[in-house]
Amino acid sequence: MAVDCLTALQHRGTESSGLVGTVGQPTNHFNIVKGHGLVRDVYNEEIISNLKDSIAIVGHNRYSTAGMKGAINCVQPFVLYTARGNIAVAHNGELVNASRTREKIMRSGVGLSTDTDSELIGQFISKTIAQNLKCQNDKKELGNITQELAATMSAIELSYCLVVMTYDRIYAIRDPYGNRPLSIGCVYGAEKKEGDSPLAYVVASETCAFPTGTKFHCEVEAGELVEIKRSGIRSVWQMMAKAKSFCIFEYVYFARADSYFEGQQVHSVREECGRILAKESYVEADIVSTVPESAMAASLGYAQQSGITYEPVLYRNAYVGRSFIQPNAEMRQNAVTRKFGVLRANVVDKRIVLIDDSIVRGNTMRIIVKMLKDQGAKQVHLRIASPPLKHPCYMGINIASKDELIAAKLSEDEICTFLGADSVKYLTLEGLQRAVDAGNKSENKGHCVACLTGNYPVDISF
Ligand code: SF4
Structure with missing residues (x-):
């Protein structure tokens, strides 16, 4: 057991x-x-x-x-x-x-x-x-x-x-x-x-x-x-x-979609993030898709809300580990190129809304956008189901140092140019908090959002 x-x-x-x-x-x-x-x-x-x-x-x-x-x-x-x-x-x-x-x-x-x-x-x-x-x-x-x-x-x-x-x-x-x-x-x-x-x-x-x-x-x-x-x-x-400071990133990325926190399933919260993202940042497109797996629920939510059909565009090799938790940058980079293949028939001449849960350094996404365009995608609009990650985590999630975080250095337009996308929009912090609070049954509510805002739950100048 x-x-x-x-x-x-x-x-x-x-x-x-x-x-x-x-x-x-x-x-x-x-x-x-x-x-x-x-x-x-x-x-x-x-x-x-x-x-x-x-x-x-x-x-x-x-x-x-x-x-x-x-x-x-x-x-x-x-x-x-x-x-x-x-x-x-x-x-x-x-x-x-x-x-x-x-x-x-x-x-x-x-x-x-x-x-x-x-x-x-x-x-x-x-x-x-x-x-x-x-x-x-x-x-x-x-x-x-x-x-x-x-x-x-x-x-x-x-x-x-x-x-x-x-x-x-x-x-x-x-x-x-x-x-x-x-x-x-x-x-x-x-x-x-x-x-x-x-x-x-x-x-x-x-x-x-x-x-x-x-x-x-x-x-x-x-x-x-x-x-x-x-x-x-x-x-x-x-x-x-x-003051309760439960890590909001557990909902965004880290936890398994079938887990429950605070009386609500992680998958449901991610779907709601997608729905709110569609309301906040709708774009005309032929299909909604995702970078599998953790953004799957958010992309389904976006598709439901926008009325745009969901189609997979990437095949994920299940035998390659999670790039985010590989211990160093080189291993993470290699993992990405081994991890994804493009489903070309779903991509050619399509305007794609591609949903991901977060962008850390941007290197993974840059490769993915290029792969999709190389295979014939007409447009790739990135919609990110969390606000920009701008600050490091000192509490147990290996995000990156501030120097490495793309959103800490570049504006949304500059990120779009760097990634080679047609547009980039993030979920707002209010949107994320609304999604997390929608079904929250905990009597003691409160979430850490320090990597998004820089406001840490405790003094970090130790
Ligand atoms: S800073 Fe807070 S919200 Fe961000 S990953 Fe760390 S604990 Fe989670």
């Missing part, structure tokens, strides 16, 4: 994958499986058998926004031997105050073996466990590290979702701004009857990872610490609320 969950979340990271399981006792024994590459490359039947009899498993797919690339000790989950037994830590996000926290940890005598934020968080928890043992005659259960996790949450600020495992329980944690997503599901058997307890709980960044038969339980609230034990699940601590 854990491997299936990681497979469903492969789009969130392709560099490496890891699973750590506990069998309950002893407190200092975890089974660990880790490797570089895709989930399907890391695990096989024999390796998975190392995890049999686990009562709890923590897993992680990595794509690095900070920290060394390629080193096996950077592969998560991190396992630490602490004064309260082992802990395993899986982290999604990037700490904006990492350098200050790193300095603090190292000055306290703790050496770090990697430069990842995730190890830093693990070491902070471990150090707090040791401090608490020294200053109290501690009688609490061995695997209970609620207090230490609460202290860690107060110290590391943003951005993190964590799953932390001790020998007999799992904690699910979300930062006080709710910047990254985290959901919990209850797994039931096929014979489920009214009032049955779940067979298992699943905690995942996205609901698309939930196995068949899983009932959605909740999203972990911003600043909430949830404990899951054999005896059940409970919220054990809630930090003082901060």
Whole structure:
């Protein structure tokens, strides 16, 4: 089940994958499986058998926004031997105050073996466990590290979702701004009857990872610490609320279309972005099309609203990875040229409205526009289902530095010329916010839009 969950979340990271399981006792024994590459490359039947009899498993797919690339000790989950037994830590996000926290940890005598934020968080928890043992005659259960996790949450600020495992329980944690997503599901058997307890709980960044038969339980609230034990699940601590800043880019690009956040499916939000984009920036054309896959929903929305027929114009090679999360520029560039082929019969002499979810550097789009025109397209009008990306992300999405972002350097007309398109229009920020708020059922609403506006949820001058 854990491997299936990681497979469903492969789009969130392709560099490496890891699973750590506990069998309950002893407190200092975890089974660990880790490797570089895709989930399907890391695990096989024999390796998975190392995890049999686990009562709890923590897993992680990595794509690095900070920290060394390629080193096996950077592969998560991190396992630490602490004064309260082992802990395993899986982290999604990037700490904006990492350098200050790193300095603090190292000055306290703790050496770090990697430069990842995730190890830093693990070491902070471990150090707090040791401090608490020294200053109290501690009688609490061995695997209970609620207090230490609460202290860690107060110290590391943003951005993190964590799953932390001790020998007999799992904690699910979300930062006080709710910047990254985290959901919990209850797994039931096929014979489920009214009032049955779940067979298992699943905690995942996205609901698309939930196995068949899983009932959605909740999203972990911003600043909430949830404990899951054999005896059940409970919220054990809630930090003082901060202005909610859930990453709007999860809706725009990053998440899988069939995932749910804030009570609404990502696909529906993207469709609404397309509809609003068509109202804001209609253009006469023969067909609407898309750069597959994440802009598919937005292009369908644009087609519905504009009344222009949708036709595919690009074939996407499914065996080439996502260019956006390749770790360097050269790898991204190669990935694009291997990734797309033109469906010529749909393109010749056509005025095409081509929808994409975002433009980062513009290099991918420039190649695509040229490919379409070389194959006979009469006009290519680009419509982008998000506002211009003008600022870097310091919270866990590997966008690019400001120097690399095309919209930070060029006007809309200049971008159009650079890309070789006939026109370029972006969705407005108001339009994006309207699309995201249309079906939002969360009681605590608020989104980070810092890469679009430059207004970060916290001071980033650390
Ligand atoms: S800056 Fe952009 S990508 Fe980063 S968390 Fe905010 S909305 Fe998401």
